[in-house]
Amino acid sequence: MNILEIRGLHKDFGGLRALNDLSLTIEPGQIFGLIGPNGAGKSTAFNCIAGVYAPSGGEIYFNGVRINGERPWNLCKRGLARTFQIVKPFATKSVLYNVMVGAFARTNSRSEAERKALEVLEYLHFEKHRNSRAGNLTIADRKRLEIARALATEPQLLLLDEVMAGLRPSEVDEMVGVIQQLRGRGITIFVIEHIMRAIMALSDHVVVLHFGQKIAEGAPHQVASDERVIKAYLGDEYVISAG
Numbered sequence: 001m002n003i004l005e006i007r008g009l010h011k012d013f014g015g016l017r018a019l020n021d022l023s024l025t026i027e028p029g030q031i032f033g034l035i036g037p038n039g040a041g042k043s044t045a046f047n048c049i050a051g052v053y054a055p056s057g058g059e060i061y062f063n064g065v066r067i068n069g070e071r072p073w074n075l076c077k078r079g080l081a082r083t084f085q086i087v088k089p090f091a092t093k094s095v096l097y098n099v100m101v102g103a104f105a106r107t108n109s110r111s112e113a114e115r116k117a118l119e120v121l122e123y124l125h126f127e128k129h130r131n132s133r134a135g136n137l138t139i140a141d142r143k144r145l146e147i148a149r150a151l152a153t154e155p156q157l158l159l160l161d162e163v164m165a166g167l168r169p170s171e172v173d174e175m176v177g178v179i180q181q182l183r184g185r186g187i188t189i190f191v192i193e194h195i196m197r198a199i200m201a202l203s204d205h206v207v208v209l210h211f212g213q214k215i216a217e218g219a220p221h222q223v224a225s226d227e228r229v230i231k232a233y234l235g236d237e238y239v240i241s242a243g
């Protein structure tokens with residue numbers, strides 16, 4: 001069974017059609033990439049899937065169950081977690097507290113939530129920051145905190161919205177490694193990213209959005225050599241630098 005299936009998804013904001021007839025299918029264990037220019041509708045797609053926005057039309061199925069209009073909290077309990085493009089930790093609270101908030105999706109016990117949060121922090125090599133104030137973290141560490149909080153909810157499907165934006169090249173490489181490890185643990189990953197190097201290294205399958213519409217999909221090397229994708233998004237420079 002597909003873990004996520006989207007059929008004919010639309011989202012309108014007033015007169016603006018941010019998503020237009022988007023369909024895609026994600027299989028368990030995949031790393032699935034979503035790319036496209038600024039304003040293409042990528043985050044809107046995540047917001048519809050994760051229950052932040054009600055779709056204006058179309059169907060969303062998670063593990064075969066129709067989830068249109070379900071609230072984010074219920075979706076989280078079903079095993080669907082996401083990170084936000086604009087990171088919003090509880091800034092005055094510790095890293096550990098922030099991750100425990102995620103863990104409370106699966107337990108009411110404070111000690112169990114703390115145990116789970118510490119396990120995730122160790123897994124992400126982030127435990128040394130457990131007592132840091134979230135608001136004092138660097139951007140790279142805030143992105144890591146977003147992932148930690150999402151992981152603490154024990155997702156089957158993890159939606160990552162530009163977790164590599166603003167990272168240095170070495171930090172990008174590290175994040176690519178983390179995401180590959182998550183897949184190794186059986187988590188399916190749906191990732192929005194502008195850093196093509198990362199998308200190419202990670203994804204099994206890529207969908208390209210432009211003005212809310214899917215203009216291409218396929219293996220990363222296929223979409224990167226697609227004329228429409230080069231024109232709409234990558235630019236001729238990419239083709240030259242990609243050889």
Ligand SMILES: Nc1ncnc2c1ncn2[C@@H]1O[C@H](COP(=O)(O)OP(=O)(O)OP(=O)(O)O)[C@@H](O)[C@H]1O
Nearest residue numbers: 013016018036037038039040041042043044045085
């Ligand atoms: N809550 C909202 N109300 C009105 N318009 C919105 C809202 N959210 C997004 N939009 C508009 O929908 C379109 C798609 O935005 P979205 O944030 O999904 O793009 P994106 O592909 O994630 O872009 P970026 O790469 O810059 O993050 C844009 O024109 C945006 O201005």
Ligand SMILES: [Mg+2]
Nearest residue numbers: 042043044085
């Ligand atoms: Mg976005």
